Amino acid sequence: NAGVTQTPKFQVLKTGQSMTLQCAQDMNHNSMYWYRQDPGMGLRLIYYSASEGTTDKGEVPNGYNVSRLNKREFSLRLESAAPSQTSVYFCASSSTGNTIYFGEGSWLTVV
């Protein structure tokens, strides 16, 4: 079972560059999420999608955009990367109001 798959796993960007993190789930979940985790901290919600065709801001949405391409895929885009966006990014999915399953994380460094 693949579960939640996110790519790339590691990426180094220069300040001002753009990139897209891809995420796909094969569990037929309605809801998908993007979180970021900074050293010594818990996870903070960037954006979420409660169902196909809808997206909403989370706690820390500035500097990011998302696209719920279909039920399986939810991408996160950094339009102009900044050093403050250096973090580990986790994609996750769930059935509404139920257990959340995480991908393995994407380590992003902005220099």
Added chain:
Amino acid sequence: GIQVEQSPPDLILQEGANSTLRCNFSDSVNNLQWFHQNPWGQLINLFYIPSGTKQNGRLSATTVATERYSLLYISSSQTTDSGVYFCAAGTGTASKLTFGTGTRLQVTL
């Protein structure tokens, strides 16, 4: 929004010892989950437990929703239990979760 606090922030145990991790939340919740993040960064869901008690092997969890806290019990700890344990709570129907800052557990031989 909802606030989630975990204690203790750090815990060192000898293998075989028992421990209790606590999670306090500031509002009524309909979603409460516990996660283990292993040393490689992987996040594993341990329990979905908005109320009541559940057990899975050496781990068990209890949530007292009316008093706004949840407890995670680890019995007969093993070195593989090391890592960070996160509690996350949410309200509403969209399953958005707010995470605590975690309890870092180190189990030594």
